[in-house]
Each structure stands twice: as C-alpha cells, then as structure tokens.
Amino acid sequence: MIHKPSTKVGYYGADVSGPVFKRIAQKIYTDTPIIDEVQTLDFQDNLVNEDFENYFENARKYKELMPSVVGMSAMDAIALLENLQVNIKVKLNGNGTIKRQSVSKHQKLQANQTIVLDAS
Secondary structure, three states: OOOOOOOOOOOOHHHHHHHHHHHHHHHHHHHOOOOOOOOOOOOOOHHHHHHHHHHHHHHHHOOOEOOOOOOOEHHHHHHHHHOOOOOOEEEEEOOOEEEEEOOOOOOEOOOOOEEEEEEO
16 A cells, blocks of 8 residues: 655655555565476367357358357457448446347348347
C-alpha cells in the first residue's frame, strides 16, 4: 500500500505503483533460480482431432444455420455469430453467460434477421 505518493511524479496508478512493482519484479527474477526449459511433447489425441475435424466440417457446411450459443460467454457468442456467412443483427440483453437465444439451433438464418440473446 502506498501512502501519500509524491505529486511531483504523479498520483495515477501506473505512475505510483510502476516503480514499486519494477523493484519487486527485479528482486524476484534475479533471486529466483529459474531453469528456462520447455519439453516438447509430440502427443496426438485422436479423439480431440476427430472432434475438431467434425466441428470444422459442420461449420463450413452449415454457415447459414443458427448454432446453439446457450452456455457460452456473451463475448464468444457474439463473435461466433458475427463470423457466420449471413448478415444478421445481434441484440444482447444482459451480460455474462447466454441463457436463451431467440432463434433455435439449426434453424436457417435470413439476411438482416435480428437474434436476441439473453444473458445473466
């Protein structure tokens, strides 16, 4: 905690805490013996690869169908919908995790259609 920071330097967060954090970080990194070694893992999970290929194939094939975004974060759901081939509008009510979508999954989307997502 910093009491009475010098107003000559500034009183905003980065101006006050930056130099203190720099000293702490330098102390940690110079006093800690760290071995910078990364092991290469040539591991392939066939189930994960197969799931990805199936998802990718369906995503390319069904670019005009509404996906299920229930359970996704609002930010991820909007990004997913914006990348569909159909020009749609998305209205978000609330924030957090999507609880309900106005268009059911696998329904064909129309150009300029508005999709309402309810999040909480």
